[in-house]
Amino acid sequence: MGSERKPRDQRKRGKDGEAQSIWLRPGRTSTRGEPPLTRARIGTAAVALLDEDGIDRLTMRRLADRLAVVAPSLYWHVETKDDVIDLAVDAIFGETEPPAAAGTADPAAGWRADVAAVLGTWRAVLLRHPWAAAVPARRKPGIGPQFLAWMEVLQATLVRAGFTGRDLLAATWALHNHVLGSASTQVALDVTEEERDTAQERVRAESDRYPTLAASDYLRDDDWDGTFAAGLEFLLDGLAARLARAAAEGRGVADEAGGGA
Amino acid sequence: MGSERKPRDQRKRGKDGEAQSIWLRPGRTSTRGEPPLTRARIGTAAVALLDEDGIDRLTMRRLADRLAVVAPSLYWHVETKDDVIDLAVDAIFGETEPPAAAGTADPAAGWRADVAAVLGTWRAVLLRHPWAAAVPARRKPGIGPQFLAWMEVLQATLVRAGFTGRDLLAATWALHNHVLGSASTQVALDVTEEERDTAQERVRAESDRYPTLAASDYLRDDDWDGTFAAGLEFLLDGLAARLARAAAEGRGVADEAGGGA
DNA sequence: GGCGTTCCCTAACGTTGTTAGGGATGACCA
């Protein structure tokens, strides 16, 4: 939005193969002492602003204001406003430590609890900053250093459980998608009870077109915690089954190319 | 973004309990013949614009231009630009018919294939309009009429498979999240191979911080189809297990008549 | 003490979403 001038657009398409994500560009390195503005400080301030007023009211001017600075000054540290959002998203993953796996004692059974712990905290982080649950779909936060730390913990847990190769990647992404998807859905749909009722009413009014939805009351439901937990259970069951199958077939399943039935 | 004046902000917070989503407000009903502008036409034009130039270049002026009209005219049919995006998202679900379940013959085993078919097509729709994969997280497209038609087909398939009550809702959302999450992730991360390599390189450079990620090469992977299919298989396995458990617990005792498993 | 870099500043541009209000067209009813 805003202006997004043409030269900017072209740079976005990767002119000269230049690095595009902020995480792939080096930050400013100050020769003097810690300057008043840094990527870290910008990220933190952005998080505060986003928490308070939501993503629509995050503007470069207001952000600069909070940092006792004027808007154009930010552009010394950041190439575009989207960079600021990337910084903010990564910052929220730095404020909570991913729960370290406790299951060194019983890796065979404990991995489910470990995965559930990581994902539960992860989800809590997203729900504490609802704007963030919406952002990942548009931006590319998947390579910020603090986000990667969470991914590392999750994937390490899966490796300890016995996943390797393509199964490992598929499991990682499936779990990631479950957290992200459920948080996004919840944030987008968790509006006033009144509005949910209106929506469900409309569905019921067209029950010849939506017979199942009308009967299941699915638009009225708001047990997000339960839905998340139950869905995770489905996934973990499926993962456990894959693990059992791999063990039965003998090891080295990971090296096979294809995968499931 | 743009301006988002204060009165608009307050209306968004649900002033007077007024309906907020465009789907809960009645459309303009013309007494004369079909007017040059309608919600449907606006939605279609928006989709075309979004497909061509991406979401950053969707502006009210350009959209109006395509409709041979000027920007303010759109506001007779639409309350805000976000409404336009809602219309566009719902429109893409209207251009493809959800695959009707073929499994009336063998509901016991066929539901997995039916679910996979619906979700595969669903995913294809999102990937054909990459901007849409990103939008659902921010907006509230989950109640557009054509989107609901897809949800109806999915949930009906699950009901036919034997899901009821909370399990039904959890299964619906879990599958929904898998499609949405995987499409979003793919769109966000499917950049140039070069950039993915750079990212993975950086991870490997900090392999003391990300040992697992460095080893699994997960940032370099781009087999999105395979990852989606494998994750779906995990989910379906978990759902099948739940179904089997429910059959063992419930039906065996309660209904003596039926010929369950 | 001059040089170059770092880093924030002032000023300004073009574009954006949106509002205010006008006026033409046709439906409807006397």
Added chain:
DNA sequence: TGGTCATCCCTAACAACGTTAGGGAACGCC
């Protein structure tokens, strides 16, 4: 047949936004 009213697109304009151009103070370095 003429008056009234809603429909629906128009012109004009505004405030706010992301971003650029370029200036200048402060400091490290030789």
